[in-house]
Amino acid sequence: MSESGDVRAFVVGADHRSSTALLRDRLFVDESLMPQVFARLRAAGLEQGLVLSTCDRTEVHGMHVSPEAIVAQVRADLAAMGNVGSEEIADQTYALYDEAALRHLFAVAGSLESQVVGEPQVLGQVKAAHRQASGCGMMGAAFESAMQAAYATAKRVRTETEVGRRPVSIASAAALVAHELHGDLARCTALIIGLGDIGELIHEYLRTAGLQRCTMTGPAQRTEIQARRTGLTFTPFDALEEAVAGADIVISAVGTGRRVLDEEVVSQALRRRRRRPVLLLDGGVPGDIDPAVEACDGAYLYTLDDLEQVAMKGRAERREAAEEAWAIVDEAVAAWRRGRMERGATPAVVALRGEFEAARARVLREHPNADAARATELLVNQLLHRPTSVLRGLVTERDAAVESDPERLKRLIQHLFSEQADKDGT
DSSP: OOOTTSOEEEEEEEETTTSOHHHHHHHOOOGGGHHHHHHHHHHTTOOEEEEEEOSSEEEEEEEESSHHHHHHHHHHHHHHHHTOOHHHHHHHOEEEEHHHHHHHHHHHHTTSSSSSTTOTHHHHHHHHHHHHHHHTTOOOHHHHHHHHHHHHHHHHHHHHSSTTTSOOSHHHHHHHHHHHHHSOGGGOEEEEESOOHHHHHHHHHHHHTTOOEEEEEOSSTTHHHHHHHTTOEEOOGGGHHHHHHTOSEEEEOOOSSSOSBOHHHHHHHHHHTTTOOEEEEEOOSSOSBOGGGGGSTTEEEEEHHHHHHHHHHHHHHHHHHHHHHHHHHHHHHHHHHHHHHHHHHHHHHHHHHHHHHHHHHHHHHHOTTOOHHHHHHHHHHHHHHHHHHHHHHHHHHTOOOOOOOHHHHHHHHHHHHOTHHHHHTO
């Protein structure tokens, strides 16, 4: 991937696959400590790098001429910061270099390396780590180019595959079902019955998906206090039928073993709604809603088991889509590598064009009256004379030291075409 003397990509760290939760907790770097961490990295000789520290991973990504030495120092620093032994760090961390490191970075940004493949939060975490590194002066041109390529890759993964579009949890499954039934959730009203955690979790997903209006009710006296605490409107439990009639989505999370909603209540509510559909999400264990409710025209009942089935299907579809996403990552790594090589060849291309232009000007100056045929013949002779002579010398001397270093290529072109090179001893 890298040219001689050029910086190389690397990553060193621990994630949910390589390490225990205990080690990750000890390696976690709080945002307030980032300046200190970057100071240690700079002291080790790293000028381009970032630190990504989340509940799933703590990683140092960067670019350096000799990344192996930096990785060794980073491992030592991680051991010191986490107060863990060097053997434990060695056993539970990984180090990747060059294209493998870039592939890992692009995959992390695209949420392909997360515990839950496709979850979008990690891209925001990567961007936050990028901003922190920039603020501490740890971003160079090469690494910045890699980060922008990572973001472009993540965007392609999100738009060209189904990796992030299918639900993988009960709450996200509930949001999907609600969207499929009602469309734009900003136009909907929800009702939460009870104080169960699943109710709050589903509401949070619905709110993220666009839901703006929500009411809370329930048989417990604490319900009104909870509604005020969470910023929701409170409805007395004895007005349940009216509350159901005004809700497009009903989330029940009581779990007392008694039916909170029966067929009669839902049927009366639907009549008041003029048969506009209502989604009933039963999060109670045991269930809060009478299964007979499904017989009501316009009532769509989903239990926790139903939502889990939707989530399981979503997880399977994400795994299938991940194969397409990895192909996008590999394509992006190859494209970034080609771009780096093309930029490295620029000095040689500029030198070659300069030599050709100088030969053309020389022919026109020395033979101003030559016609096109004669001028081109003279130009070809001019262009080939010097390189032909030099190449013969190379073959005779068995000098095969032609490397891909951009500066060496530039000197080679000058040596092939310029007599001044002999005078300069090049």
